Amino acid sequence: MKIGPYVLPNALFVAPMAGVTDRPFRQLCRRLGAGHAVSEMVTSKRELWGTLKTSRRADHAGEPGPIAVQIAGVDPAEMADAARYNIDRGAQIIDINMGCPAKKVCNVWAGSALMRNEALALRIVEAVVAACAPRGVPVTLKMRTGWCDAERNALPLARAAQDAGIALLTIHGRTREQGYKGQAEHDTVAAVKAALTIPVVANGDIDSPEQALAVRRRTGADALMIGRAAQGRPWIFREIAHFLATGERLPPPATHEVRRWLLDHLQDHYALYGEDSGVRSARKHIGWAVQALPGGAAFRALMNTLPGAQAQWQAVAGFFDELADRHPLLPLPAANDERLRLLA
Numbered sequence: 001m002k003i004g005p006y007v008l009p010n011a012l013f014v015a016p017m018a019g020v021t022d023r024p025f026r027q028l029c030r031r032l033g034a035g036h037a038v039s040e041m042v043t044s045k046r047e048l049w050g051t052l053k054t055s056r057r058a059d060h061a062g063e064p065g066p067i068a069v070q071i072a073g074v075d076p077a078e079m080a081d082a083a084r085y086n087i088d089r090g091a092q093i094i095d096i097n098m099g100c101p102a103k104k105v106c107n108v109w110a111g112s113a114l115m116r117n118e119a120l121a122l123r124i125v126e127a128v129v130a131a132c133a134p135r136g137v138p139v140t141l142k143m144r145t146g147w148c149d150a151e152r153n154a155l156p157l158a159r160a161a162q163d164a165g166i167a168l169l170t171i172h173g174r175t176r177e178q179g180y181k182g183q184a185e186h187d188t189v190a191a192v193k194a195a196l197t198i199p200v201v202a203n204g205d206i207d208s209p210e211q212a213l214a215v216r217r218r219t220g221a222d223a224l225m226i227g228r229a230a231q232g233r234p235w236i237f238r239e240i241a242h243f244l245a246t247g248e249r250l251p252p253p254a255t256h257e258v259r260r261w262l263l264d265h266l267q268d269h270y271a272l273y274g275e276d277s278g279v280r281s282a283r284k285h286i287g288w289a290v291q292a293l294p295g296g297a298a299f300r301a302l303m304n305t306l307p308g309a310q311a312q313w314q315a316v317a318g319f320f321d322e323l324a325d326r327h328p329l330l331p332l333p334a335a336n337d338e339r340l341r342l343l344a
């Protein structure tokens, strides 16, 4: 699997998720089997580049390459500037966001809202490619299947973007109107894959090794992108990689391994955000990690009351120590096979 000149270790991508896929989380996912990770989106608005939020998002210190940065905006010239700005700060791949349905993004006619204005969307792609090509930086594009059910225009837009020079396309199998509701449909993804010559990445509702195989078969996609299912379960990448390679499921990870991954992640998280902000934003990662585990709900409630990094870190260590005594392997509930049935 290649993006431009970069050979990736495998064809499993971590989805960009604002507020989730910061550098520590991307590094964790890569450590546990993801072959590629895209940053949280960075705005094209120059006046925001100096903010703490954006400068943290543009910080790639120690991250293994290729560094892929997602940019979001509505103005072709601003998007080209944003691409250059991020390349100067280490980006090796620029990803254009036409997939995010968030209000903040759509109100300013960015993210998936761009799919409603194909001409503007294309001008953005052309401007960003023109800014990146002289620097040898490939441009990738992430989109949905369309704006709404009646306007499922992923195919013409994907063809035009390919002609404009993008190196890879990711499609989330939902329209903008769907938000995250309903099931992702992968037939449109399959149609786009069949029509393009560049690599196509399928995204949407992949939450188990079996689902990954089903989506790959259904779409013929070159790679798979996983978002929400990696929250609290970043080892899903190696589970999927193993299943795709062997047809067999890995056993659940050892509880003491999960403890180590989470504690290492917390250290990285505090180091990036500082103690106050880091303790607050780490709560969601801890919550995801424990939510399906015995005693997880009570622990989550307790953990939300702990003020400092040391108290939080030690509480997590204690929770997993006790769990490991009772369950050497992580006691996760059985997978939900309903989506598989629908895909079959």
Ligand SMILES: Cc1cc2nc3c(=O)[nH]c(=O)nc-3n(C[C@H](O)[C@H](O)[C@H](O)COP(=O)(O)O)c2cc1C
Pocket: 015, 016, 017, 018, 019, 020, 040, 041, 070, 097, 098, 099, 100, 142, 172, 203, 204, 205, 206, 225, 226, 227, 228, 229
């Ligand atoms: C909390 C959250 C934040 C997201 N932020 C972004 C983003 O910044 N850029 C983007 O292109 N997509 C974003 N997405 C969409 C995901 O990349 C992905 O397309 C979507 O979650 C579907 O994949 P999944 O079913 O594997 O989660 C976000 C999704 C979530 C849940």
